[in-house]
Amino acid sequence: MTSPLKLIFESINQSQDRHNLRSQVAPKIGEYFAATRSAIFFFDQLHSGNRDFQKILNVALSVEHNPIARYLVERHSPVHEGLVVTPKVWSLICPRPDHWHVMAGPIVNSGQLVAVVGCTREKSMTSFDMQNLVDLSAICLHLSAWSATNSLQCQPLRSDRLTPRELQIAELVARGHTNVEIGNELWITENSVKQALKRMFRKLEVSSRAEMVGQLSAKQ
Structure with missing residues (x-):
């Protein structure tokens, strides 16, 4: 117990x-x-x-x-x-x-x-x-x-390489939200979230969610 x-x-x-x-x-x-x-x-x-x-x-x-x-x-x-x-x-x-x-x-x-x-x-x-x-x-x-x-x-994420919508997704990722939760929050499908994350990873040249958030936060 x-x-x-x-x-x-x-x-x-x-x-x-x-x-x-x-x-x-x-x-x-x-x-x-x-x-x-x-x-x-x-x-x-x-x-x-x-x-x-x-x-x-x-x-x-x-x-x-x-x-x-x-x-x-x-x-x-x-x-x-x-x-x-x-x-x-x-x-x-x-x-x-x-x-x-x-x-x-x-x-x-x-x-x-x-x-x-x-x-x-x-x-x-x-x-x-x-x-x-x-x-x-x-x-x-x-x-x-x-x-x-x-x-x-507690820190707003910023990047001149991501769109405002992509930054919204990054903020939710930083808060620990899953793809499903992000989709529900932004009124988009889970697949749309997955595709957006792939584009974001390519733009930022990262391979993981944690690496993405760390890079965006380091630019403060």
Whole structure:
């Protein structure tokens, strides 16, 4: 029987994009840790037109104001509030009852902290412990591997040798879509996708989908 932790690993590895990580994987992580709230935050997508929200976010992610954020930036290692501050100090930093216990882990890509996965528990619940940190570390390892593998999805592919339609196909290939899925997305037949890919391979002088995406991304 597959353990709950391995099911999370599988869910991460099967995720097609960041939206899927946030909507499908984050809730599973929260359930695993019996958390009140759980979320995955990618730093390059944390922009909001709401100024009040942005102020709160800037404080929450500030290494000066938040010892958890500082720990993540300096060590790239999972942490809960009990490792860095006393309960009294934490209550002053974050007085919200639904964030009384907080645990966060790093998502790292090319040596840089690119995202954070976080869980919170209410004041009436037990605090996170060392076993939770060990398990979160394993989850973060898979999330970091996913980020490294799928970072190309966040970059628009460009080439002066491909048509706009062919670039659309290349973008979907970079996201891991099959020929059938690409055909459904673009309202063309699977055979049309296959023929288009053959033309694209000849133009770019490549022999595989991965090589094509790598070449187009390298031209950024």
